[in-house]
Amino acid sequence: GAGVSQSPSNKVTEKGKDVELRCDPISGHTALYWYRQSLGQGLEFLIYFQGNSAPDKSGLPSDRFSAERTGGSVSTLTIQRTQQEDSAVYLCASSLDFRGTEAFFGQGTRLTVV
């Protein structure tokens, strides 16, 4: 597609439920990144995929968070047993490859845990 697409744009879920957030990167981009943006905070790196290499999961805040990338394209971020502190905007970005100094961001998914 023309840009990075994320769905849903908004998600309200009850505490304790699992949620899945989807990211479609720009076609041909081999690198994909997930970030979390909480109110009053900067962007927090979560996870990074590069081609078929093992992902860099160093930013995931707990084992309730996981992500996968199927076929080197679409990625899904899963949060299990959601907590209120998980409420944030989750941003996905992609770049041409791991050497890229610029990444293109999607509009984000605003997650609200009630």
Add this chain to the structure above:
Amino acid sequence: AQSVTQLDSQVPVFEEAPVELRCNYSSSVSVYLFWYVQYPNQGLQLLLKYLSGSTLVKGINGFEAEFNKSQTSFHLRKPSVHISDTAEYFCAVSPPNTGFQKLVFGTGTRLLVSP
């Protein structure tokens, strides 16, 4: 490790006035420097970047930034702002040649332009 400080969480300014958004960084190695802009309900967009060479970097929408190594700063400036510049601005740094995933972002500065 690198860190970024954006001292101003919010900067109100009148239309057509000049603006400076401050960014200071801490790093024990040389760095690449970036400014990103986030318009309401949108993702981040690259405004400008400094990799090497001239310390004055020009970006999109009339913005520019100057890298000052001795003061470890990379302040963003625009001589005359528009209402449409209202957005959140993020400064970021990374070690050279390490890829986008190593970017460390500041907490952002909200620019509010009023008529």
